[in-house]
Amino acid sequence: MAPAITLAAEAPKLSAANTGFMLICSALVMLMTPGLAFFYGGMVRVKSTLNMLMMSFISLGIVTILWVLYGFSMAFGTDSGSLIGWNSDWVGLGNIGLTELWPGYTVPVFVFLVFQLMFAIITPALISGALADRVKFSAWALFIALWATVVYFPVAHWVWGAGGWAFELGVIDFAGGTAVHINAGAAALGVILVIGKRVGFKKDPMRPHSLPLVMLGAGLLWFGWFGFNAGSWLGNDDGVGALMFVNTQVATAAAMLAWLAYEKIRHGAFTTLGAASGAVAGLVAITPAGGAVTPMGAIAVGVIAGVLCAMAVGLKYKFGYDDSLDVVGVHLVGGVVGSLLIGFFASGKGQSEVEGLFYGGGLTQFWKQCAGVFAVLAYSLIVSAILAFILHKTIGMRVSEDEEVAGIDQAEHAETAYDFSGAGGGAAKTAVTAPVAAAASKKVDA
Template identity: 60%
Template sequence: MNTGDTAWVLVSAALVLLMTPGLAFFYGGMTRAKGVLNMMMMSFGAIAVVGVLWVLFGYSASFGNDVGGGLLGDPLQKLGLQGVLATGKTLPLVGTIPEIAFVGFQAVFAIITVALISGSIADRAKFGAWMVFAAVWVTVVYFPVAHWVFDFNKDANGNNTGGWLGQGLGVIDFAGGTAVHINAGAAALALCLILGKRKGFGKDPSHRPHNMPFVMLGAGLLWFGWFGFNAGSALGANGIAAYAWINTLAAPCAAILGWLLVEKLRDGHATSLGAASGAVAGLVAITPACSAITPMWAMALGLLAGVVCAMAVGLKFRLGFDDSLDVVGVHLVGGIIGTLFIGLAADPNAPAAGQGLFYGGGLELLGKQAIGAFAVMLYSFVLAYAIGWIINKTMGFRISSAHESAGIDISVHAESAYDLGGRVSGSFHPMDENSGWHQAAPVHTNSKVDA
């Protein structure tokens, strides 16, 4: 065990965990004022449900001994993390770090992947239905896909026992372009199709972001945590981590410029929302490629992602699907761009040692990257659609029209994000969704104002 490597991975895991509250601010600021708490609760709900399932069987299903030709780890092998903890004075290792540190690092990846999906269904999803979806989706989609992409285990004889994409096919995905971003983006598309459009989609100006400082704060926390996300995936305090770190700086910087350029040319002004979204688009794109391409190519990738994602987010209006907070346009599109770009610009001298088309590698690596990207996208979309459809037909996934109009924070959580004080004209109490609203007598909180 190397104590420096262990310290870096533990710090990186904490940074990645911080990304989910950061995502809550990012998404929360982009919603209406009467839906911000629900949006943030969906992120915190993901932390709770995924954290429990990961300890119970998720880690084992992702990184246990393969039981299906590279498709799934044994969910019972390390049930409740048995065999991962210390035996006497001996700690099982993954490389140079304790396996239990690796468990924690991978847990926070699972958490934020689920949380990312929630942005596509803002303002209209039942919280209980979301929690059920999160539990089922992470079990039948994320855990297997994490095994496909991230598991490089070998048995005692040195034979490969890992996933079919990363270890078997040789797809390069350093930190989760497929397993995290394409995976979440495809599921987000499925859910927004299941739930349908918000009331007034594309017409109601109240759907604009209500708190841009929240959005900028969230983007900053995401970028800060992303250094743990990418550089931490080196699983050591080493040159690979440094290589990933500098690319995680370069790509989003260029992506911001690309997004703002599109806004200026298309709309006549550059916006703070564009800067925040551009940074996230660049971070998404560089995630799979941060160990495979040079910093110069990282900036080219970031610029490309910023431009393409800025244009892609408008497709929902043309195609008629309500991806509320642009999860599809940023994470699905950005993840595909970053994953495929490796097949073009992978430098044999970079840590990943891939050989892209621009370096004389032909189309072989690009073909492998395409298989990885579209296999994950198809698998996630089909399963997410099926899970969402079943939930919608049984317990119902969408809140009532009356509750959506009044605001999901009050109707679902009986809370409001902003208590401005003074006189309140009426107090609304959430009832059963089938029975509608009941207005109580006026509540007076300031007698001088009332007088």
């Protein structure tokens, strides 16, 4: 068949509405990284709060610079062997026209690249939750740079880049179930198997120091996730982005309720930590699937993910790996669940006509999803473990045991999260106010 002739009038034109929408979505995704910092920061003990915040914030700096220098080119440049991309014109981003459009869409290349940059930033930040309390900040910063280069950029090309093997195979990942969540969760598992457990793991209480901070972080993540998910359609012309927006809310609500129901039955209480974790599990699971399922399918995805992720977080005590803040249990398991359920719940009425098993499509799409899920899982797990091993044996990834016990905030950042001496209470207050009160009393007597 002869190729169709596209008239100049039919070529996509820059859409101010879609461009503005995507810039807002990019800002929402950026907000998710500080939200993640607060979410993780509240879950650790007081002595590790600042370090946890910084492990997310430093990703904003490192990955941004790498993205400008070569990351965008590696992820979305011209395909080479279905494994990696490259476009020398994009190195340094100096040869991109202001109104040059992303192929096939109505938004500028600059808009697409900054949206994808925010994904690249948050993905290594997700890993940090598994490593709380024990990793040198300098080693973590170097790990981010290496991991983004040899893991995230190539995997993003596989999944979303034109010519990437998963993209060409037809693996559905609307907004990052494989490229972001499975990738980060598998990496977290690989690193913690190398660096080992925290001092006192399974012996000392390691409860969250600030559940309000956890809930604040979860709320920011939930809010930002609408940009993360709905924005991944790169426009708002055909309703698919709106479907994804609705499904994001629906699945998150369902997962939160399912997690709370599970922990009430299993542990006898509805906890705020469970509500926050359940919401995040739902957000993770619907990320790959939300453009392919109906709202009823989104409820199913959310419920299944909420229960399975709640069950999975306890596996670290059974198998002895110290996943500090449940990155494996929530992001790896949630990403796997959401990605594989596409093979069952894809309705054929959303982002494509692909139908899952429950809609008469058989298991064809399920096997494609399996290929994408387990390839990314294996690659990220193995390469991340190798990177961690190299750093651990050279510059060392862990702080000393004494520094870990005393508090990584003071050891690595020379700061503490809370200055109680200046909070208006205790001995410091008594020492300052007693002479003042005495002087005032004498004045009144006089």
